[in-house]
Amino acid sequence: PASDAHANINDDLVMNRRDLDFILYEVENVEALCQTERYQHCDRATFDAALDTAHQLAHSHFHQYNAKGDRHPPQYCQETDTLTLLPEHVAAHRAYSDAGFLTTSMDAEVGGSQMPVAVSGAVGLHFSSANAGFSAHF
Secondary structure, three states: OOOHHHHHOOOOOOOOHHHHHHHHHHHOOHHHHHHOOOOOOOOHHHHHHHHHHHHHHHHHHHHHHHHHHHHOOOEEEOOOOEEEOOHHHHHHHHHHHHOOHHHOOOOHHHOOOOOOHHHHHHHHHHHHHHOHHHHOOO
């Protein structure tokens, strides 16, 4: 079951954290993967930290401009070969990248976090729930 620490996180824009924890830890038993050589550097605290960070970034950076992004999608100018993005889009992408989410399941030897794909997918769920238009770019 989810800890009380997750009870204070606003779940209005993503899947309920208790449901997500149930799926990851009780149905899929992702903690068992930590016993394998590939994921021995991970534990539940590592997974929870990634999920908590994803949830917070989804709320603070992605959800905030969801509607505005729908009204002002990226614009490509063929004449100048430039792409114009909302400043909020650029800031959200930077926060996403800085948090290491571009490489969540990639091998550590190439700079990734080398987390199980199930955890990486759960991380991505937060962003696609908060701003489907943004997450379509990944």
